[in-house]
Amino acid sequence: MKSIDKLKRLTGENILKEKVDELRRIHPSSASRKTEIDELRQRIETVMHRSPQQRQSQNIKSNLTEIVEGVEIENKYGKFFLVSDIVSRSSRHGHRNIFEAFDFDMTAAAMLANNPCISEYCSSDALFLDTETTGLAGGTGTMAFLIGLGWFEEGHFHVRQILARDFGEERAALYHLSQIASRKKFLVTFNGKAFDVNLLTTRFILNRLKSDLAELPHLDLLHPSRRILGHRLENSRLATLETQVFGVEREGDIPGWEIPQRYFDWLKSRDGRLLAAIFEHNRLDVISMATLTAHLVEILTAQSMTKYANADDYLAAARLLLTRANAEGVEKILNIFQENSCPDFSHQSKKKLAQLYKRTGRLDEAVQIWRELAACEPVEFYAISELAKWLEHRERDHHQARILAENALNQANTFSAEERQSLLHRLKRLNAKAEEK
């Protein structure tokens, strides 16, 4: 007996199979392979019907080239499928034109990446990269079957999508990627440090190809996006960001979790319709990364207060610059607020602004906000304690500090027991100092 039959008996499959065989004897028409293909076809049809514009008549398999405009390319490692697209300078992506994303400030981009090398390049040196993979499990068994790339060239945005139509095309596809990458100076991704570049590096090794991808300076947008925009997002996925920050609404977008199974189905059926939505999804991701880069750079450089950035974005950006020790940048952002003193700021934002003023040595402005906050009932500990500290240590006006603390304790306030204790302690010290005199 074949070992596989023994194995099936161990796993209990044979019992099932016997039943199926028995059924087949009764209905001899259904050969197993055919049933399997039919089931698959049916699944494809249900998937397709969800996106009406791609609806086609039943049971007609579509070649890839009929669905996606692309060509087969051959290099020394074999063949693969390449889709090229130029997003012209006047195309819109959400609320902005593509040309507005061009020529972003490289010093700011370097700040975002926390990698000073990048400041020496220009925006057309950037290679935007996003992959679609056979899973999220990580490890050597996951393949990037579609590699989406983008770059600025002569005012337009170029998109290249490299598809390995089968595992056998991966090597040629990766080689093509490495050729394009060798002409670029730095990478821009969204979560590429933890995922895409890691995974591609693994695949280069498995295919015995050299790759400098991991060595390229790398701006991973995930981290700065979280820092600057995270406060107003429900999650940090690129699609969420697009919608909530720059108004891109994707129609019929394929959910990410569906992508691996679609590719596995494609491997079996070679029905191009399965891949169409993946190409579009990937293309939008690549373009979004370009506009997102420009957007983050604008906030960081305090370019203008557009309706798509809010005050808290700027405050978060200023804090980011502060950790990168870029006093000039922080100054620039803070100057926006000076011009219009932001009366509509929330308490929280005012606090953040005051902290920034304090940390950059602009105490007068900080004090102004603290006073403003201290005048609002119920009073919060932050403003009172900062003001008291300032009065006591800077102004050396112990009298005023005492009055402030005393009043605050008697006023309507939001103090916790600890905060109360700390104020009482301060008061005691101030009283002692007063007696010394």
Add this chain to the structure above:
Amino acid sequence: MVKLTLDEWIARLKKNKSFNHNAAAIVEIPAKPGDWEDYPEWVNLSLRTVLEKRGMEKLYKHQAQAVRFIRNGQDVVLVTPTASGKTLCYNLPVLQSILDKPETRALYLFPTKALAQDQMHEIHSLITDLAADIKTFTYDGDTPADARQSIRKQGHIIVTNPDMLHAGILPHHTKWQKLFMNLKYIVIDELHIYRGIFGSHFANVIRRLVRICRFYGANPVFICCSATVANPREHAEKILERQVALLDKSGAPTAAKTFILYNPPIVNRELGIRQSAMTPARKIASDLIENNIQTIIFATSRLNVEVLTKYLKDKFVKIKPKDDHFVTGYRGGYLPNLRREIESGLRTREVMGVISTNALELGIDIGNLEACIMTGYPGSIASTWQQAGRAGRRTGRSLAILIARSNPLDQYIMENPDYFFALSPEHCRINPDNLLILLHHIKSAAFELPFEKGEKFGRENLEEFLEYLEEKGVLHRTTDRWHWAAESYPADEVSLRAINPENVVVVDTTDAGNHKVIAEVDLDSSFTAVHNEAIYLHASEQYHVDKLDLEGKKAYVHKVDSDYYTDAMTYTNVRVIDSFENHSEAGAIVEHGEVQVVRKVVGYKKIKFYTSENLGYGDVNLPEKDMHTTSYWFTIQRDRLSELNFTPAEIIDGLSALAYTLQHLSALYLMADTHDIDRSLGDKSGEWFVSQGKTGRVITSFNAGKPEMTDNKTGARIDEFDPTIFIFDSYPGGIGFSELLYREHANLLSAAKSLIEKCPCAYGCPSCVGPTLEVGKTAKEIVPQIVGLLIA
């Protein structure tokens, strides 16, 4: 009270008449001088200086030999006793190579995390003294995520365990490029641990490791260390699938040891019942501990550890009312922190008595204990010496006492002390080509690297497996390769150690507001350990199981103070599926092949603490468990049996008794745990089988698919079936025991006959055919007659 030293204590014991009467053997193992050799010339001068400063002026002969072999690129297996400087055999050549060429990498594999940590400390202190830039790291589940990257790139020596290699390293081998490209040595310590199921998995992990090394162009040297087993070289060669050199002559000096085999007295000659091994164990242990002699007591099961711990705690609670750790239990189910605490307590002598399962058998550093008591034969000679070795690893005289239980295995040792002291007849067995195990690892291997057409992996036809997996949709074939084409991570689907990686957690609900997880039990044991109404013993506390929730994988318990514990009763029904080989021998048809085993827990007994009195029964309603495995069996024609001058009921008792003896002797032949193999008496179709009920033997026969249960005395449909004795592997797919037993058929039967005839009991006892109450009064008489029919 004047405290005795160990020497005084032993001298006193030897004068004790009743003890001497029951001692089957008292053997003085003399100290043995060492055999030394100079360091080879090529040894790095500073490395040599560091070793000399530690008192190693010269190498032991076996060390020098090993180092020479390894240096020449020869794969080796070292078999030398505990504390014979095994670790230096690999540390020296590894460190030397790294000093010669800093890119060199080495991988150390230890079966447990604790051992890995232990080794880590040792090599680390060597390197510190050496003041060389050699980085050693443990890499296991506890390694912090932020440290992992630098470990992968910079670690010269990576110390890990097979589970981590399987699920954490191999599936991410590209991140370990630097290690694999420069991998020169792979050290596998405690090789004998990798036998049975674990060993079969492990051999496949090694296949995968070698495959990955080949991808990176590395061809590392394997250095294996093993405890004394009969077939170290064969075992190593089966795991590594290559030739290895065997080094088994130790040059290390050894200290003196007194080794005593103690057989508890027969307390009921009629029933052949001996005093429980627990009783002398308890008495000897408390006497030793009272004399300030630090003692380790090994028990053969989780339950016995808990029972003994309770007894000894009760005893010392008066002297040390507040010291919870003066005597303590130690076993797998305890949480890691508690175990570390106990280990360090042993080193500092705050813990004077520890009662352990074989968890402490391996080389975890617990310092030098003075005495070791084994409550029951640990199942193999190798384990016995390992356990005995936990007392007196380096200095002075030590004591080891093996106390026999009333089972055939233990009694066989007591009857044949020479066998025990002179021989090492045990073999390590693995079956890396168990189809289920192999399939798991083919999946994992495909995830790691696509399979090429014509590639080999295991001894089965690989292409058949690949096509099967393609059909299942997890592999995708291009012209000449099979690629992993699924979203899952196959290494997570299998645990190397357990039949079933699923666990049941035990939740203590004593404090209603604060439910606590106190332990984990693997799913298979949960049926017998934490069924409803069971008494679960943990850390010498008793818990009543209120509910076993199989779906939620939880057992809810609350603390109780009961005077009994519970012991589950199961029935086993076996049906032949496929016979691989058969022959007629005297009056029986002997076969081996594949069987289906159905098991069910039907009830439990309540057993009183201290007296072991049976207090009653309860029912358990749990689903049946179904397993396909391999078995050896033989069938006796019913008319041959009718020639014997006994009633059918007596014949059934006799056959059950023979099955009992054969199972225990099989374990002895196979170096298997008695739990790794099981027995059943029935017929080949599974239509009729015998099991132990509440009050006696029960015969179940199926009538039109419905089971009918009858007391043996009425002997239902006894003349309609040809009785068959099955001895089978307790693991789905089998571990390769049954074919071996098939070949040993005649030897097994003769051994059974001689064991029974030599046994001094009157009517049969647990030492030969099983307890009289279970097997009936005529069993001892009838079994030799049955065997007489079966051997020519």
